[in-house]
Amino acid sequence: MPFDILIAPFVEFAFMRRALAGIMALALGGAPIGVFLLLRRMSLVGDAMAHAILPGAAIGFLISGLSLFAMTFGGLIAGFAVALASGLVARGTATKEDASLAAFYLISLALGVAIVSVRGTNIDLLHVLFGNILALDDATLMVIALNTTITLVVLAAIYRPLVVECVDPVFLRTVSRAGGLAHLAFLALVVVNLVSGFHALGTLLAVGLLVLPAGIAQFWSRDLTRVIAIATGVAMAAGYGGLVLSFHADIPSGPAVILIAGAIYAASVLFGPVGGLVRRLRPGRHLEA
Template structure:
């Protein structure tokens, strides 16, 4: 039978022994603090797939940064952010001057952007470089990367707190916000910039293909547990942080890639929420009238 000391060593030992595990854990917690609440706001606006599209759309900018500067984190981050901003602007212009809706135009652009990014990286790097950018390497986060993630997380939390009331009004009643003199378009653009910024910060840990996972899975799960927005925001952060910790532990002991395991753990919490949450399958089944009779 395992003693408390054995359990403690099993749960904390890798982080005490290895600096790269501590950096990975801190980076994951920082991303959970900022990305998951943004995911809740995206689901509130019925823009869940928007984050998925943007996470792929940053790839050409990352690829261009890689071509000129190699695996330089500042260059990759700046390139990815600019690419995300350009894609958002293009999707808005297309929906404004044509009959194509913004989500449809974004879907068309991101597919092309993803393919273009893969071509650029494949033509100027190795297969390992491509895998690193597509799937990330959370255990390879260095001090520079950790500072970037922490900075983005801090700025995102502060900006979301400052814009909270405006974002709620713009989400629930944009016409009222416009009529009261509020700048709904400004709130929307600032919010989308925060989404792009967090996806760029996530790509070096989870890769461009999976960066949206830590943003959306805990957010969707949280909506199954709570009716109020503050509770959903808090729940999403806790689930994302728990998925990050569990994913790092499983990947360490099972020698599996950390990024995908983190997302699988977040998916596991989602499945549990689908079954046991107040809005999930089991409580709804138990509330059926014929079961109470």
């Protein structure tokens, strides 16, 4: 019986196996990126970026169809254009960075939806907005795997300056010039992972597989290495659970994955040992020292 529910769908259907491979690759690259998004207080920036990259991905989509490569490239350009433009406006005028980013990502999102609907059909628009991991072809799978590989290699390379820049940016500036470069590389990785997430979860939910597992992990550990490991494990579990749920309950795969992650998040908020509600309200008798 458990075999029928948990394993049989993947044994029987090739598209389920492909989806599983895709979501595992997404989880592997996205979860650590999400942890740093959260630690840098950028989780909503990640959300904004997910919308901001839409016109670039849409133009790539129009030129070469559902080629993830063209969409990734277009998304990278659009993402950087928005990040750069909002940074320049924030520095050059009296506007604060969050306000200018909000303005630019909304413009960008509107532009993206307009581009897709001018040339594409409603189905294309649905695909871009909500994704469909059950329709991954081999080429797309390879690009997702490539993106994840790039993410992990680059993240390993910039790990130390990235961590120190989060904890003590002034100190990093006095010992090294790597901080700015690490920040830029990190932004690029965010965009790369969001574009990867496009196909599985769509522009609206792509950031979910980055940020939710990271938010969950913070309730379970105070150690960065463990937080990253937990986030990755949770992202994989949510991905697998979401696919199973989507198969049996016949709901779209993207929302199913995020809903499973959401359920784990709710449980963590309640029972997590690091700052969870239950621990806060019923801390137990105080210790001796």
